[in-house]
Amino acid sequence: MIELYILLIISIGAGIVAVEIKDLLASAISLGIVGFSVAIMFILTQAPDLAIVQIVVEVLTVVIFVGVILKTTHIDTTLEDKLNVRDYLTKGIFALFGIFFLLFSILALKELPQFGMPIMKIASHYLVKGFEEIRAANQVAAVILDFRGYDTLGEATVLFTSVIGVLTILRKIGKIK
Amino acid sequence: MTIIVKTITKILVGLIFLYGIYIITHGHLTPGGGFAGGVIISASFILLILAFGSEEIKEKIGYIYSSIFESIGGLSFLLIALFGLILGSYFFYNFLPKGKVFMLFSSGIIPLCNIAIGIKVSAGLFAIFLAIAATRFIMKE
Known part of the structure; x- marks a missing residue:
């Protein structure tokens, strides 16, 4: 538990530095420190899948920030404005x-x-009664398509929307040149 | 592509398609389901196009058909859920007879939902692939 607290203090400190420091490049790097300490926290709490996603997202954001800063300016001018x-x-x-x-x-x-x-109030009901009530050998299918049907409907809607978005952006007919 | 890739594709593409259908229809018995099986089915179509290539007009036809099938899949999933509202008491009600555990025809509406999702996912992914592949025609103009 103590490592979690140390990481929390490091990430809070890095967050304050990211807001207050004058050089924007250092600010982006301390933002990266926040993200990577969150990733280490995910590993320590036994969620490696989330840690992988966090590392990928963090590397991408830091690279994008550094790219933007190198193209534009280093110095944060908003700190000197009078309140x-x-x-x-x-x-x-x-x-x-x-x-x-x-x-x-x-x-x-x-x-x-x-x-x-975990209290497992609802999940234990699914595990105990799901087999008799739904009679599906694959309990995952029983959960995603029967107990939590709305969730799957939302997932399908997200996929549908993303497909429509891609087809709209990459369409050929009716495009303004 | 070379003749090796073409020959292997000819042998494998049907098997991949069948495997996708197996994953979808046995979604309530074994690991898998509509999403995973749909991805496998669309992968078989994509493998065909990658191995043999295609022309602009064929891709346009495939694009239209995959859009139609995607809408059919999504709407049938919603219709199954609505039938639960009409025949039973609530949205997503499992109105079909449950049957025996471990049989193919069991657990009510779950296989039907899996098939609808499978059609939707496979057509949607294939449409995205065709749209990205069609950008080369747009670039040429």
Whole structure:
């Protein structure tokens, strides 16, 4: 558990550095530190699949940021701007909302089960009763197409939308040149 | 492509297609299902095009047909769910008789849903492949 806390502190510090530092290249690199420490946290909590996705996404974002910075400018000019009343007002509202969110999340986190101890209220019902109720040998199929049919419908809709998007972008007829 | 690739493709493409159909129809018995089987079926079509090549007009016809089949798959999946609403009590109600475990005709509407998803996924992926392949005709103009 202690390594998780160390990584959390490192990522929070890197996040603050990324916001406050003047050189944008250093800012992009400290953003990368945040992402990679999240990836290590995923590995430590035994989610290697998420860690792989996180590493891929993080490398891509850092490369894109560095590419943009090399093409444009290094120096963050927004840090020197003077703050007026409106900026203080928005920051105050954000801080108020953050305090409320923190308080309610502390109250909500007390109700959650212990770390690494799932309650399995609904999943155990699927595992025990699913075989008799659905009579499918493959329980995964029973879950995705019967208990959670809406979820699969949403997945199919996502696929349909993406296909329509690709066909619209790459179409030949009716394209404005 | 060379004659080796063409000969191997001729032998294998039917088997790959059949394997995709097997994965879809046995989705409720063995690992797999509509999504995985649809990808395998579209891979057999893509292998054919990669090995033998194609012309612009053929690709256009395939494009139209795959769009139609994609819509048919998605709509039939929705229709199965709606039949549950009409014949039973709620959306996605399993209205067919359940049958015996481990038989091909068992577990109600799950095989039908798998077939609908399989048609949809295979046609959708093939349409995407054709659209990306057709960019070379657009580039030429």
